[in-house]
Amino acid sequence: MKVLIAASEAHPLIKTGGLGDVIGALPKALKKLGVDVRVIMPKYKDIRKDIVENLKYLKNFNVKVGWRNQYCGILEYDYEGVKFYLLDNEYYFKRDGLYGYYDDGEKFAFFDRAVLEFIKNIDWVPDIIHCNDWQTGMIPVLHKLEYMKEEKFKNIKTVFSIHNLFFKGMFSKEVLPELFGYDYETFNNGSLEHYGAVSFLKGAINYSDKVTTVSKTYSEEIKTEEYGEKLDGLLRYRGDSLEGIVNGIDYDEYNPLEDKYIYENYSVDTLYKKIINKKCLQEELGLKVNEEIPMIGMVSRLTHQKGCDLILNILEELLREDVQIVVLGTGDCLYEASFRDFERRHGDKLSVNIRFSNELAHKIYAASDLFLMPSLFEPCGLGQLIALRYGALPIVRETGGLKDTVIPYNKYTGVGNGFGFRNYRADELLMITKYALEVYRDKKAFERLRVQAMNSDNSWEKSAKEYLRLYSNLTGEINFKDIVEELDKSFV
Numbered sequence: 001m002k003v004l005i006a007a008s009e010a011h012p013l014i015k016t017g018g019l020g021d022v023i024g025a026l027p028k029a030l031k032k033l034g035v036d037v038r039v040i041m042p043k044y045k046d047i048r049k050d051i052v053e054n055l056k057y058l059k060n061f062n063v064k065v066g067w068r069n070q071y072c073g074i075l076e077y078d079y080e081g082v083k084f085y086l087l088d089n090e091y092y093f094k095r096d097g098l099y100g101y102y103d104d105g106e107k108f109a110f111f112d113r114a115v116l117e118f119i120k121n122i123d124w125v126p127d128i129i130h131c132n133d134w135q136t137g138m139i140p141v142l143h144k145l146e147y148m149k150e151e152k153f154k155n156i157k158t159v160f161s162i163h164n165l166f167f168k169g170m171f172s173k174e175v176l177p178e179l180f181g182y183d184y185e186t187f188n189n190g191s192l193e194h195y196g197a198v199s200f201l202k203g204a205i206n207y208s209d210k211v212t213t214v215s216k217t218y219s220e221e222i223k224t225e226e227y228g229e230k231l232d233g234l235l236r237y238r239g240d241s242l243e244g245i246v247n248g249i250d251y252d253e254y255n256p257l258e259d260k261y262i263y264e265n266y267s268v269d270t271l272y273k274k275i276i277n278k279k280c281l282q283e284e285l286g287l288k289v290n291e292e293i294p295m296i297g298m299v300s301r302l303t304h305q306k307g308c309d310l311i312l313n314i315l316e317e318l319l320r321e322d323v324q325i326v327v328l329g330t331g332d333c334l335y336e337a338s339f340r341d342f343e344r345r346h347g348d349k350l351s352v353n354i355r356f357s358n359e360l361a362h363k364i365y366a367a368s369d370l371f372l373m374p375s376l377f378e379p380c381g382l383g384q385l386i387a388l389r390y391g392a393l394p395i396v397r398e399t400g401g402l403k404d405t406v407i408p409y410n411k412y413t414g415v416g417n418g419f420g421f422r423n424y425r426a427d428e429l430l431m432i433t434k435y436a437l438e439v440y441r442d443k444k445a446f447e448r449l450r451v452q453a454m455n456s457d458n459s460w461e462k463s464a465k466e467y468l469r470l471y472s473n474l475t476g477e478i479n480f481k482d483i484v485e486e487l488d489k490s491f492v
Helices: 018-032 104-120 138-145 175-180 200-207 216-221 232-237 271-285 308-318 333-345 358-367 383-389 400-405 426-441 443-454 460-475 480-491
Strands: 002-006 036-042 056-065 068-079 082-088 128-132 157-162 197-199 210-213 242-244 295-299 324-328 350-353 370-373 393-397 419-421
Touching (some): 002 018, 002 104, 018 036, 018 082, 018 128, 018 460, 036 104, 082 104, 104 138, 104 175, 104 200, 128 138, 128 460, 138 200, 157 200, 157 460, 197 200, 200 232, 210 216, 210 460, 216 242, 216 400, 271 295, 271 324, 271 358, 271 443, 295 358, 308 333, 333 350, 358 383, 370 383, 370 426, 383 393, 383 443, 393 400, 393 426, 393 443
Parallel strands (some): 002 036, 002 128, 128 157, 157 210, 210 242, 295 324, 295 370, 370 393, 393 419
Antiparallel strands (some): 056 068, 068 082
16 A cells, blocks of 8 residues: 655644644554555755755656746655655745745645656655645646546545645635636636635545545534535535544654653653642742642643633633643734733733743643643644643543543543533533532542543554555555454554
8 A cells, every 4th residue: 555645744844733743643653554655745944954954855857837837856854764755946935934925826736736746757656645735635636637647647546634624725716727727617617616716625625536534523513504614515515425534643752651841751650740740830830839739731822713712701710719720822912912911910820821832832731630622613633632641631622523532521430531511602611620620629530530531542553544444445455454453463
């Protein structure tokens, strides 16, 4: 099985969010399952310098972008046994940051065609091209309309993963002749047209052989008007080809037993050491050092989607409890200012850190007893998965991947690994948070719950098996079950 994963970012080379984490971890897990998996992405200016110094130049070719004829270089990097191909063009990619430029449509039109031209120029043909988010959305379109007519491409299947339906890659219809050399047929027949614009994402949904989302619940939610971003009708139509596979986390990077960022390493068998992390973080952030005070962590973008308005609505009342809250993140100016204002008035209980810090994030996961993630919607979410791994019990709204991965605690049966509420309401969030604090005070019950959280299986190995099943069904391979049953033994 040969799989080429196309994406606009990947850890550890460069990332802006969860997509980068996925593209860094999934290939490693697929490699362990025996897949010949490779990753292709742009060569940005800000890729880690130590990685740039070790890139291997392979060759170059030209790419047509409408009437333009653009240079494209291929550079290779090996990361934990996975080949990464970086496509080089300084006109498009030698800039600060990854997204938000006036010519993003042209930049990723170049990249999408370059991915297919890359296959022409190397002695390796994938069985699957796995595309991710709108930046790669035109690859399935180009494949079906042009490249599939060529011998080298006729048996290739395309998979498109929606990490966040909100971002649709919308551009004026003129991009079709200007960037792709097409007439307006695909616009007029509706396969690319979305409310008067061309949507790269809609094109991918229409032309891919299989569409996936990053959790089972989200795959159902996006078929509804509430979550479908005006694509729900199309997603219902393609329902038989739409599947949800929940993300995992990299258990090598997020491992409290070996984490280099935290104060004291621990495991499910040495949970008493987690308290050391709490006391050290309390001291570092200027909070009262007291291991008995429950600490609630929050590592998040500060936006409406992440439930910040709900949190701010309950914060005054929540801070009347014997509790400490630690916030890390950046986002909308309104939310940043509001959290800072609360910190000025409640600095003895609330630490607000408006910045990005991977090190502090790890410390918060390790120190926290509870973890706040009351999202309006959440395709998958990584924060709750990391929190479970570190024994910080998530408080989540039951939506998307949060619903799929956090099992609300039932005090009568003892089942659960966190706390959940259903409706997007501040009073429900306050009620469930107070309930979680009540459970915290029952030390035996909370300890059992923490152990169950840390024993939750959210590894990429589990998710990779689902992707291998999907790939195998597309290509018609019949040995998938035997392969996985044999490999299961190595993951025990």
